[in-house]
Amino acid sequence: MYTDLEHDALRSDLEAQAACVGMFPEVAFAPLGAVNDACIDRAGAQRGKGRGGRIVLLRAEDLISIASLAELAAPAASHKPDSEEDLTCYTLPNQMEIFHLKAYETRYLYDEVFLQKNYVKNGIELRDGDVVFDIGANIGLFSLFVSQRCKGSRIFAFEPSPVTFQVLRANLERHVPDAIALPVGIDDRDRSGDFTFYPHSSVFSGFHPDERGQAALRAIITSELGAHEKLRGLDISEHVEAILQRRFERQTYHCQLRSLSSLIREYGIERIDLLKIDAEKCEEAILAGIEPDDWSRIRQIAVELDERDESVGARVRDLLARKGFTVSLAGEPMLCDSGRCNIYGRRADGAGRNATRRHEATMQQGIRVLTRICSRTALTSREQLIVMICPSSAGFIASMPSGFPAAIEQRLAQALRAYPHVLVRETDGSGRSAGRSVDRTARRGGDDSGVTDRDPKHGGKALLDALHATNWNAASVTRNEEIA
Structure with a gap:
């Protein structure tokens, strides 16, 4: 899993929950910034063959650091799908x-x-x-x-x-x-x-x-x-x-x-x-x-x-x-x-629009970098990438205009849904999986996603509920890798 969340409690809960259903014996975390190399590295994905898959835990505020990875925003090498x-x-x-x-x-x-x-x-x-x-x-x-x-x-x-x-x-x-x-x-x-x-x-x-x-x-x-x-x-x-x-x-x-x-x-x-x-x-x-x-x-x-x-x-x-x-x-x-x-x-801007635009520019640049990573993974692997968009921290929500974090989460889900190999899942703020189905065949729609890190005792259960809702398990990952 790739995330910048505080994940010690989540790891323990997820391993305990997974052991009950036999999904995977261990959980490994890596910094969110490493997701690009990991997603593109086919050999790295094959090393865990039959035992796991790639999951990204992401908050709206993480787009700020992702936006700084300017080199990833450049188009990939010329390729015709x-x-x-x-x-x-x-x-x-x-x-x-x-x-x-x-x-x-x-x-x-x-x-x-x-x-x-x-x-x-x-x-x-x-x-x-x-x-x-x-x-x-x-x-x-x-x-x-x-x-x-x-x-x-x-x-x-x-x-x-x-x-x-x-x-x-x-x-x-x-x-x-x-x-x-x-x-x-x-x-x-x-x-x-x-x-x-x-x-x-x-x-x-x-x-x-x-x-x-x-x-x-x-x-x-x-x-x-x-x-x-x-x-x-x-x-x-x-x-x-x-x-x-x-x-x-x-x-x-x-x-x-x-x-x-x-x-x-x-x-x-x-x-x-x-x-x-x-x-x-x-x-x-x-x-x-x-x-x-x-x-x-x-x-x-x-x-x-x-x-x-x-x-x-x-x-x-x-x-x-x-x-x-x-x-x-x-x-x-x-x-x-x-x-x-x-x-x-x-005509002139309305009051407050300049401040909102600055925030949006950074967030949208982060979305652009992240979608660039997704477009590259489509060229290098048929393995499914699961993105869990987590609720933002209380501090981030308090520092942003009202409703802004939720709007960014929805926009991020819309952008990622354009890639058939990327599965966006959601839970509600309590950590329960909302389990809504996702249409990944068109560049449209709007559904924000999340899994909470605020209550670690529910975190692993929420993530497993979402994975079960997608029929994602060790066997399905093995099949995906075998045809890749």
């Missing part, structure tokens, strides 16, 4: 290795996000610990940009196209493993709808396709071709139209749609520091899905839309102004001929 063998790799100009769909789209997105910084203009800023909603995430470049700019950021990325979502999820798992990626579109209410996907022009896919997307793409193609020295001064219109025709071949998918407020409730979101929207003519519907009481949670908004429909732009600007935002507008250089622009809304 079996389920992603068909994905194409690409190296960005900043040397970040990603998966992508089309090179010309990736170059455009990189210029838009990393060079032009189109979503952080006109007073929009990103700070450590920010909560960011990336609506219309595509392959995830803006989410990656946020993770590089903001230590301990919490990122939610939404992409309804199943083709593009596979790439988005792969990029986040490689670079931002604690991010939440959801294969949904955002609308004014929860429902389903048909999504038009352009395999050769994914950035113009959407629920409301029309000729304006073609006009925007025509502007991009013309800009790209016009940049070549051999084509300067020539009539390239025929070449542009030929390329355009191919790039607008379409596919249709039936997708799930969610409202922002329903997601805010599901994930317990207290604030959104930046709401980024790039969702092809869905802007008004997305904003209509924010219930009145939730507007105060949003500090900044960046919306990309087609300004040629002046009524839409005027309505969006008016709505943001009525909700208390300072509103501004800027055009996109690469799309100057298409009429596309960004609308920005910002």
Whole structure:
């Protein structure tokens, strides 16, 4: 077991309880900081073959020390999971290795996000610990940009196209493993709808396709071709139209749609520091899905839309102004001929948010390091890793804002649940196993976990109850190791 808890009493109780049921004859503890080496070391796991397994006892406050292990937050060596063998790799100009769909789209997105910084203009800023909603995430470049700019950021990325979502999820798992990626579109209410996907022009896919997307793409193609020295001064219109025709071949998918407020409730979101929207003519519907009481949670908004429909732009600007935002507008250089622009809304932080953000930044960085460890263990071992999230100490709870430790525990459980080989278990504060089942097949849901160290006489019983609830025992560990 890997833990920084005071574990002498827990060891004695656990050994006594285990002896009664024949689970394992001895219990060994190691510092929590050693969990990375132990989880990745297959030989170490095999030395105990048939007798035990890997268990991590963790409190929310332990994330502070885990966050300091910065070297573990770096992405693992380039690896393509079996389920992603068909994905194409690409190296960005900043040397970040990603998966992508089309090179010309990736170059455009990189210029838009990393060079032009189109979503952080006109007073929009990103700070450590920010909560960011990336609506219309595509392959995830803006989410990656946020993770590089903001230590301990919490990122939610939404992409309804199943083709593009596979790439988005792969990029986040490689670079931002604690991010939440959801294969949904955002609308004014929860429902389903048909999504038009352009395999050769994914950035113009959407629920409301029309000729304006073609006009925007025509502007991009013309800009790209016009940049070549051999084509300067020539009539390239025929070449542009030929390329355009191919790039607008379409596919249709039936997708799930969610409202922002329903997601805010599901994930317990207290604030959104930046709401980024790039969702092809869905802007008004997305904003209509924010219930009145939730507007105060949003500090900044960046919306990309087609300004040629002046009524839409005027309505969006008016709505943001009525909700208390300072509103501004800027055009996109690469799309100057298409009429596309960004609308920005910002307002000051509420009282106390700066202090909470500092705490959250550290905790989220700890979660990011821990999930990085979990992603590496998936590559090196098929053995199950059990994580018991323990109640925080009274001192830590007293030093934090009300409800903060519980929220961090829930967030940690959500992040770890993304890894099928990691089992998150819980007990209630009395040391009794709550025994709730865990869905590890999706990056969503919310269930915090715990096993108490405050009452050592109950600690071993609580842990064994949780292990029994998962059918975890020496025999199951032996089987896992034999197939590893």
